[in-house]
Amino acid sequence: MERIYSTQYYTFFQSDKERCFYIDLGQKVVRLSFCQLLALRQKVWSINIENHFDDDFNPHGLEILSLCNKEHLFVLNTLEVLDLKELLTGSLFLLDIAAQTPSLTA
Amino acid sequence: MKDIARQQMSIKVESMDMLNAQIQMEGKASASYLAMASWCDQRGYNGSADFMYAQAAEEREHMMKIFKFVNDCGGNAQSPEIENINHDFSSLEEVYETALSQEIDVTKSINRIVASAKKNSDFGVENFLQWFITEQLEEEKTMRDILDLFELMGRDGIALKLIDERISAE
Helix, strand or coil, X not given: CEEEEECCXXXXXXXXXXXXXXXXCCCCEXXXXXXXXXXXXXXXHCCCHHHHHCCCCCCCCEEEEEECCCCEEXXXXXXXXXXXHHHHHXXXXXXXXXXXXXXXXX | CCCHHHHHCCCCHHHHHHHHHHHHHHHHHHHHHHHHHHHHHHCCCHHHHHHHHHHHHHXXXXXXXXXXXXXXXXXXXXXXXXXXXXXXXCCHHHHHHHHHHHHHHHHHHHHHHHHHHHHCCCHHHHHHHHHHHHHHHHHHHHHHHHHHHXXXXXXXXXXXXXXXXXXXXX
């Protein structure tokens, strides 16, 4: 398993042998197929971080994230969300599959 | 290190994002035509209503074509969330003007994806979208021809009835 990118809280790995990815999210390590990685990317990109700073929309600044067909459930605070966004940005860039933020969320 | 992404998906991620946005746009166009069909139906413009129902179905077909393509290529097609559909029109002519500007927006969006696919050497996407380029030319022409009828025949009660019947015959 090869480490691709690390941020303050998380680390992203690729496994050539299993043809999949792993993310160490601190509480546990999550295994993701490529299509599950795409789904995670879509979810994380669509998180509106501005709402975390607005008491009306998100008073507690928390985000509930379910991964891999609801196999895993994470509750992230604002800093963790920002860190996860950074992890994906860096990892996808290094894997040469970076693209602009999906226009779907615009 | 294996290029797992390339092994799993035959199009570029950037193209996938743009195609997902296009799915959203086609879905919205379909819903918008449905709103136009409803407006025409309620006011007795039966020809135009039939035409708009058919357009709504056609846009949905376009959406599904792109949706299937994204998934067939190993991508992650997103079912669109449709909101803010306009149901208010002041005249039959405005309905068709709105339809034309909607088609122009779709054409521009398709062109943007083709340009991006060319830039990224994503030739599969470019090839797939060729059909849409031709289709959009036809769609724009259809709407323009209908709008020409208003210039030719006028905008009074009887003229509107004749235009509506003519659209029905097409």
